[in-house]
Amino acid sequence: MATAALPDRNALLAGRIGQELADLKLMMRALREVSAEAGIGKAAQQRFGMLLADATGQLQGLADDPQHARWADLAAEQDKLTPVKRELLAFVQGLLMQRSVLERDFVEATTRLLDDLTIRSGIKRDVLLSVDVSEFLAPSTSMMRFRFTDTTVWALPSMVHELGHHAANHLLAETKPEYLYSRPVVAHLGTAAVAERDVSDVTEKKARDWLNELFADVYATYALGPAYPLSVIALRAVPDGFDDDLGTHPSWNRRVVTMLGALHEMSERPSSTDQNARFALFADSVVEPLWRSTGAEPLPPDDPAAQQSAEQGRDMVRKLAANTPADLLYPIGADVDRLATGLAEQPAGPPDGTTPAQVVGAAWLWWLNHWNAGRWLTDQVSRSALRLCVMAG
Secondary structure, eight states: OOOOOOOOHHHHHHHHHHHHHHHHHHHHHHHHHHHHHHTOOSHHHHHHHHHHHHHHHHHHHHHHOTTTOOHHHHHHHHHHHHHHHHHHHHHHHHHHHHHHTSOHHHHHHHHHHHHHHHHHTTOSSOOEEEEESSOEEETTTTEEEEETTOOSGGGHHHHHHHHHHHHHHHOOEEETTTTEEEOHHHHHHHHHHHHHHHHSSOOHHHHHHHHHHHHHHHHHHHHHTTHHHHHIIIIIOOGGGTTOOBTTBOOHHHHHHHHHHHHHHHHHOTTOOTTTHHHHHHIIIIIHHHHHHTTOOOOOTTSHHHHHHHHHHHHHHHHHHHHSOGGGSOOOSHHHHHHHHHGGGOOSSOOTTOOHHHHHHHHHHHHHHOTTSOHHHHHHHHHHHHHHHHHOO
16 A cells, blocks of 8 residues: 655654644733633733743744754653643633633722732732632742632631742842842741741751741731731631641641731831731731630740740741831721721721722621621622722722
């Protein structure tokens, strides 16, 4: 039987490379079209475009010289592209879901809150949003996932925790006389991880992972005030495992003690006002008693481990205060109290000057006084708070 000439190794490899390049073009076209329909600007396209540009160049180089290209070279490029493709598709899927099944007020409130805090942190790189089964941040794209099943105001503090990871990587400090920029939080956490490794049986990597989580907790506490530790205790912490080693995360006890230390430091900053003294009051009269009420057994204040964790919370607050604008610190005060009181009444809008963070804080202050109000009223307050978040600022 006569057959056509069979493709050789170069032809097969060139075909695979060509298919990979065609796939990238198709994915970028999908991103452009869905972004345009969703009213998303060019920032996301540029971010993914930059990530794909290098891989495209490498693939094109292989395609231009198949004689010297190896299958291993193609496999290496495909391995590098896989996480980028996954992020791009997740972003497109998130945009499509936002247009159909997700609560519009939640998406808009989340975007408004995160954008406002990014600006108040002095960070120039904003975050993208998508959905998943749990919250997390992908550092390569600065894309944050929220939980598909939780689109209420009560979920927003955990998103600010994820923003804390973004802040750790993108807070910059000018170093003179060279006028270069350093990453002060990354450096601080790296030094602290080495110190913890040297005095414990924890590896440097695990210590760094734990300290990154603790910094994200402190960032969210600094930006949202008591609302963040309240949300952790009410919705996230597992009191029965309060001292368990959670792998990439420190124990719940350590996290709560670190946040308590942060609240005390927030009260004692040199620029603190009389109102800011309420941070320590909340820590001692609300957050710690609430933690105990769950059945957790906090370490005694004079325990060396508790003192170390509290001091780490204080250190992280000092690092934030030194490297972010002053208005990132949560503006606690009577305005928040009044807003919390009126949330159930469906106010037409927030008072002038209200920040999205204050709206979230007011919602959790309402919860503190009405935790047994029932699902209907709690959902109504959530909807009211989300609407006010969109309008705030």
